[in-house]
């Protein structure tokens with residue numbers, strides 16, 4: 335009797351303490367499933383929306399970039415001349431002054447745009463700054479003016495240029511400067527051949543953080559040409575007046591003077607043969623043509639006719 339009574343007591347004690355425990359586990363599992371689903375779906379939404387925001391540069395460029403593009407519609411041709419190339423400083427105006435609309439040629443290389451052709455002609459990857467699918471720092475347009483030895487570019491800092499919490503890596507800015515220095519020197523080169531030369535010094539001063547997603551301007555000129563050495567000065571800025579995504583850390587949204595993000599003092603050596611490939615690419619020359627679609631002058635590589 336006593337034993338049966340004890341057994342009943344113990345069974346009901348186990349039941350009364352075990353059932354809430356089971357219910358607690360069931361509730362915990364249900365909650366965690368629900369929580370995981372909600373959080374995952376939120377994360378998926380936010381990652382897909384941020385990706386779609388950043389996978390391409392914005393379809394509408396900021397005003398300064400539109401002005402650069404629209405200012406360079408020409409129908410006249412300019413002879414690219416390097417007659418004044420040796421041993422003198424240029425009288426080019428400061429790169430921060432407003433761009434005159436005359437005699438700028440668009441710079442295009444087939445290997446920046448035609449990826450299938452690139453793969454078939456000696457390249458092994460994608461251009462760090464000119465990959466049309468690139469998500470790091472991407473140069474959208476380059477224009478060159480031979481008379482003043484200046485070049486200007488429109489640049490997008492994509493999500494793969496990020497370093498710290500939405501701000502870009504200093505190396506992304508420096509890669510851009512390296513490219514700018516090399517190609518401006520290329521355009522001024524007395525060898526007259528694309529890919530004949532090398533950048534050997536890129537002294538970059540980082541002045542202001544760049545936000546991921548920024549569209550900025552790079553503008554610069556040849557400062558000096560001594561023998562094979564071509565010295566380049568350049569500035570990365572917001573183009574003035576219409577800051578689209580440049581650092582707003584200071585709360586500056588509208589400004590007249592360009593905000594400067596970085597400056598370059600660079601050196602390229604003319605006529606260095608970096609690649610040993612002997613093929614049609616190594617025999618290219620530069621030429622100036624009027625683009626049949628936009629009417630703009632293009633300084634482009636004779637390789638565009640290789641097909």
Ligand SMILES: CCCCCCCCCCCC(=O)SCCNC(=O)CCNC(=O)[C@H](O)C(C)(C)COP(=O)(O)OP(=O)(O)OC[C@H]1O[C@@H](n2cnc3c(N)ncnc32)[C@H](O)[C@@H]1OP(=O)(O)O
Nearest residue numbers: 512513516517519520523531532533534535602603604606
């Ligand atoms: C048109 C360009 C288009 C450039 C086109 C570039 C296209 C753009 C692409 C983006 C930029 C790049 O990626 S370019 C790739 C990254 N760069 C590199 O990989 C370059 C690595 N460096 C090298 O391989 C080597 O240094 C070379 C091959 C460039 C060296 O050429 P070299 O022909 O032997 O030159 P060398 O006689 O030594 O020197 C010639 C003069 O330059 C000076 N010099 C040489 N190196 C340096 C240096 N680091 N810093 C200061 N000065 C230097 C010498 O003192 C000398 O001055 P003096 O005695 O005459 O007064």
